Amino acid sequence: MATTTPGKPPDQLVDILKQIQARKTVKPEDATKALQQYYKVQAHIKTLKSEIELFKTSQEKQDVQAKSQAQGNSVVTRKNSIRSQGAVTKQAIPGSKTTPRTINSSSQMNGTVPIPSRGTKLPCRVSMNGQSKTQDRQPSNKATKDEKFKEDKFSKDEKQLSAGETTDKDKELARLRLQNAQMKVTLENKSNKGPNSVLGSENTTKSTILEQRDIPAPGKLVEEFKKIYEIEYKTAYHDLEKHYKLKEENITELLAGIAKEAYTFSINTSKQQFDDVTKAHAHVIDVLVQPKYALQVKDTITPKSKSIIDKDGYQITRRFLKDYRRAMAKVPIPGLIEIFETLVQRDVLSRFTALRITPKATKPYIHRLVEINWFMSIHEPQLAQVWPRGGQLMNRDWFTPYGKKGATVIHTVWPALFYHKEGTLAERGICLVK
Structure with missing residues (x-):
């Protein structure tokens, strides 16, 4: 359940x-x-x-x-502006020399009544029986009302x-x-975003986090494939020449044979894996579409009428299956390397040399070839390699001669790489010619 x-x-x-x-x-x-x-x-x-x-x-x-x-x-x-306006109103006019006069016990200056500050007492002089006395009094009612307003x-x-x-x-x-x-x-x-959006736009760039993290882009794969020839290939060549005393032509044939076998192995394995996934896909569709109910005591109950998934639904689930396989592309690489090493030791070495054990210096070369070729086979469309056979004329647009000049191919040293079978050239190859 x-x-x-x-x-x-x-x-x-x-x-x-x-x-x-x-x-x-x-x-x-x-x-x-x-x-x-x-x-x-x-x-x-x-x-x-x-x-x-x-x-x-x-x-x-x-x-x-x-x-x-x-x-x-x-x-x-x-x-602050409001308070400053109130302060200006409360201050007396500077520069005024007019002496204040007393009118009904209130001070007046130029017709204006000064407004005292709140809570202060103003002294005034009142004449009583010819004697002057100083009394404290509260502000006037008019000033209090103005301040309150x-x-x-x-x-x-x-x-x-x-x-x-x-x-x-x-x-x-x-x-x-x-x-x-x-x-x-x-x-x-x-x-x-799932298969629905992918189905409507097959050629759009996918923004799935798994794809960006686990599957290198085609341009990145081209760079990595070129680095194999510049680093691992030359290291293996030097070791075979120094320690195993092999001739130049035998070394190039052996390393080229390993590279070509790795490409064929990756393409075939990718196809076989997807065929197996498709068979499992049919079982998954049956589980999703055909309802079943398993009782605890009795047998499983299935309906007499069969539910059918339409063509669009099948394509959606198939697209999702491909994306899921791409997301797990790194997982089978160790197993693929183990299988391919067995093939190299059994078939490739006996074909080009008299060696029975794979040289240690060629193992990094083998591992990198399997990894990059596997990623190329997972991409849709797959990146394609071209390996001219001996006796053919060399295509000077696709290949560069190895050492000597000539027009007829003896054997391919390194393949030409294309973005897909009918696509543009991504990297020129190398041929030994005569």
């Missing part, structure tokens, strides 16, 4: 792999490796999503803090500013939430 976690949709691929493992249609260790690889991929995607969410949250907090600081500075500036106006302006600041913050937060939701939808769509 399918195992599901509350709040999460069931992972059908995991259930299918577990059923295949239980039915032993493939080797249990292969199914176990596939499950482990799939779990690692899912964990990696989950980690990337969480890192993206943390980055967006911290960015939003920084933007909100910067916004609030900017608005706070504007409010403080507005308050200014304070009310200031508090009202401050409230309006704070209300406007709150409104701006709400708008900014709403905008950021909307932007965050849109980014989440975009990320989910990109991470959940």
Whole structure:
């Protein structure tokens, strides 16, 4: 039965792999490796999503803090300006020499009444029985009313500013939430891109994380193939010449024979592997489409009518199968190297030399050839190599002569590489000619 976690949709691929493992249609260790690889991929995607969410949250907090600081500075500036206006009103006019006169026990200067500061007492002189006395009195009612009016106006302006600041913050937060939701939808769509999008655009560049991480691009494979000739090939050549005392022509024939055998081996193995995957694919389709219910006591119940998947659905699942195989392209490489070393020791060495054991210096050369040729065979379309036979005329557009000049090929030293069978030339080859 399918195992599901509350709040999460069931992972059908995991259930299918577990059923295949239980039915032993493939080797249990292969199914176990596939499950482990799939779990690692899912964990990696989950980690990337969480890192993206943390980055967006911290960015939003920084933007909100910067916004609030900017608005706070504007409010403080507005308050200072209002207070400075009140201070100017309260100050007396400088340069005035007119002496104040007393009118009804209130001081007046040029027709204006000075407004005292809040809570202060003004001294005044009152004549009583010919004697002058100094009395303290409270500010006038008119001054108190003016001051109260200014304070009310200031508090009202401050409230309006704070209300406007709150409104701006709400708008900014709403905008950021909307932007965050849109980014989440975009990320989910990109991470959940499956065979449906691939089917509609066969020639588009795939953005799957697994493909970018595990499968080198064709241009990168061309560079790596060229490096094999520059490094591993020359190292093996030097060792065979120095320690095994082989002639130049025998060495080039041996190393070229290993390279050609590695190319043929990778192409054939890739085809056989996909044929096996296709057979398993038919079984997976049957499990997905044809419902069954296994009772605990009695036999399995199957419906009389058969569910059928349409052609488009079959192509979608087939495309997904290819992508899944590409995602696991690195996994079988150690096994492929082991098989190919046996072939080299049994067939290639006996064909070109009298050696019975593969020289140690040629093992890095063999390992790199298997790895790069395997990646070339996994690509769609496959990268193609051209190996002219002895006696043919050398194509000077595709090949460079090895050492001597001539037009007739003795044997190919290194193949010409093309992006696919009918594609453009990626790297020129080398031929021994006469």
